[in-house]
Amino acid sequence: MKFIMTVILLYACLSINAQQSTTEMKKIIDAMQDMYHVNFVYDSSLANIKPKSAPLSGSSLVENLKRVFSGIGIQWEIRDEYVLLFRQDSYTFSGYVCQENGETLINVTIFDMNTKKGTLSNEHGFFSITLPKGKHNIRFSYIGYQDVIKELNLNSNYNGIVYMKEGVASLSEIEVIGDLNSPFHTTQTGKVSLTSEQLNAEFSLLSSPDLVKTLQTIPGVSAGTELLSGMYVHGGKNDENLFLLDGTPLYQINHLGGLFSAFNTDIVKNVDFYKSGFPARYGGRLSSVVDVRTKEGDMKEFHGNFSLGLLDGRIQFEGPIIKNKTSFNVAMRRSWTDLFTAPIFFVLNRSNPKDKKNLRYAFHDINGKITHRFSDRNKLSLSIYSGNDLLKVKARQIFEGSIMNADKEHYNSDFKVTWGNLTAALAWNYQFTSKLSGNFTAVYARNTSMYDYVEDDCYFSDKDQIYMNRRERFNHSSINDIGYRIEFDYRPGVNHHIRFGNNYLYHIYHPQNIASRNLAEKYSDIDTISLESASRYRGGEVSFYI
Secondary structure: HHHHOOOOOOOHHHHHHHHHHHHHHHHHHHHHHHHOEEEEOOOOHHHHHHOOOOOOOOOOOHHHHHHHHHOOEEEEEEEEEEEEEOOOEEEEEEEEEEEEEOOEEEOOOEEEEOOOOOEEEEOOOOEEEEEOEEEEEEEEEEEEEEEEEEEEEEEOOOEEEEOOOOOOOOOOOOOOOOOOOOHOOOOOOEEEEEEHHHHHHHEEOOOOHHHHHHHHHOOOEEOOOOOOOOEOOOOOOOOEEEEEEEEEEEOOOHHHHHOOOOOOOOOOOEEEEEEEOOHHHHHOOOEEEEEEEEEEOOOOEEEEEEEEEOOEEEEEEEEEOOOOOOOEEEEEEEEEEHHHHHHHHHHHHHHHHOOOEEEEEEEEEEEEEEEEEEOOOOOEEEEEEEEEEEEEEEEEEEEEEEEOOOEEEEEEEEEEEEEEEEEEEEEEEEEEOOOOOEEEEEEEEEEEEEEEEEEEEEEEEEEEEEEEEEEEEEEEEEEEEEEEEEEEEEEEOOOOOEEEEEEEEEEEEEEEEEEEEEEEEOOOEEEEEEEEOOOOEEEEEEEEEE
């Protein structure tokens, strides 16, 4: 009985609302007929549509027609003393925005100069804008690129790729009246987007551009310690930030104790930094989200660059594997601090051959990406990243004299620490309809930290070894993540943008794997003591969002 009463009340409310809309539209049409002495001809179903606003006295007929009917799906036409009203059909213009070489562009402004409606391309370069039937002049604009204006006569849904050229058109005076990227025109707060050109023109440490240090210049972000790549956002901790590289999480983002970050700006295409209000699709983090997207590679010709800094060198090369179909992009960065320390220790060891020491530190970043386009709607890409730090310290000392019934003692120690990341992402991007696109990504991430230490004492008498004592220590830890991301981007109209999807990550933690061994050998008698300890934890992380 309660259910029946609820249905009756709901129907009554809807009927009252529809009747109010009909009455309001009818009153406005009657008022305009009396005001301008014209007759309106229309289908009675149009009276159920709510008018945009009321007409103003003192305005012309055309001005009031625009004021009342624009943007609500009603088209009008004046014929002598009659005003014809009819329902306006809408169609969708969708596709991808790319550079001339096929590289997609993110956050391109798409603006229809007729209806004054616009949208932005997403992180995959996809855009979709629904407009009334008829002729439109649609402008594509992006900083550092020449504007593209497409003249379309929309009689059906239209899909295609829009190519933009680098450069700035020769203009006189420009008056800026609006910016679709402005935070005032979106519900998204706390978001900052940076392009590759902006990163390379911003902060550089020892002639090497740095992504994290560029983010540190944004209000609300602190470095913690000067010149280091720490990130404390709005008072949060350094480990409360999520870093994503092509959708894959990174746990270790620093080199040389934080002096350099692990991102090579030569291959970075775009960075979306959320310092507050980050969307649900990124999962749970307390401080911020840094979403880094890498370049896909030139689809038409080969080119690259290299640069030499004070402490590192970078090289990048890209080009087509199959022209206009398949491309690659490879970038590598390596430090050469070990090239400076090697000659210093060579001179020191040569002056004191009985007490030799050697210190070596180096880091590298290797990024690779292969992209294949099956069609304008269908694309597959594989992205791989490897970043690693290595610190090695070796020492060798020779002591002579009567030591434990021996004439000579050799002491050797070898200390090695390595840490870094290995990630891989296989992404399939597909446009299902003119309003719906999807991205499916399989991700793998591995973070390792390894500490190895070996030392031994060897005693010799008359050039024969009589005693050896060796101590070995190992401590390894790692995090392995494997999972997927399913993302859908739906744009039913210019005023709505809906994202929904599902993420899953399976974590395998090895927080501490310890092994130690003491080996003593005297006159062919061997005494060994070993100790091993390992721990492993597993966990799944699943999320659905809209």
